[in-house]
Amino acid sequence: MTATHTAAEEGNDWLDDVLRADAHDRADYIGDDGFTARVMAALPAGRWTPAWRKPLILAAWACVALAALIAVPGIADRLLRGIAALIFGHRLSVTDVGAVLAMLVIATWSGIFFAARTD
Numbered sequence: 362m363t364a365t366h367t368a369a370e371e372g373n374d375w376l377d378d379v380l381r382a383d384a385h386d387r388a389d390y391i392g393d394d395g396f397t398a399r400v401m402a403a404l405p406a407g408r409w410t411p412a413w414r415k416p417l418i419l420a421a422w423a424c425v426a427l428a429a430l431i432a433v434p435g436i437a438d439r440l441l442r443g444i445a446a447l448i449f450g451h452r453l454s455v456t457d458v459g460a461v462l463a464m465l466v467i468a469t470w471s472g473i474f475f476a477a478r479t480d
Contacts, residue, residue: 422471436460 430437443457 430440439457440460443454443461446452446457447461
């Protein structure tokens with residue numbers, strides 16, 4: 362550990378002390394003669410997304426999941442048996458564990474891509 366990291370952990374960081382002292386010396390409001398209002402008015406209008414977009418994406422993912430279950434013979438049966446085995450404590454096969462892990466990976470990456478979008 363470095364000395365700076367240790368000092369920050371102990372709570373006696375010099376920058377924190379300076380900022381706290383400066384905050385106590387200032388008044389609650391700093392007049393800006395309308396600067397903030399002018400800046401906010403000059404910003405471009407925010408981008409909006411239509412209300413139908415999120416339900417459409419969820420429906421598309423549901424269709425993809427349904428198509429995957431139909432396209433691969435026996436996968437729905439194996440998944441249901443795997444879930445039942447997990448709930449009731451029976452042994453799981455390697456393919457059941459692999460299918461569950463694949464679903465978790467797909468769900469995780471879908472969530473990451475959805476959260477990281479820039480629109």
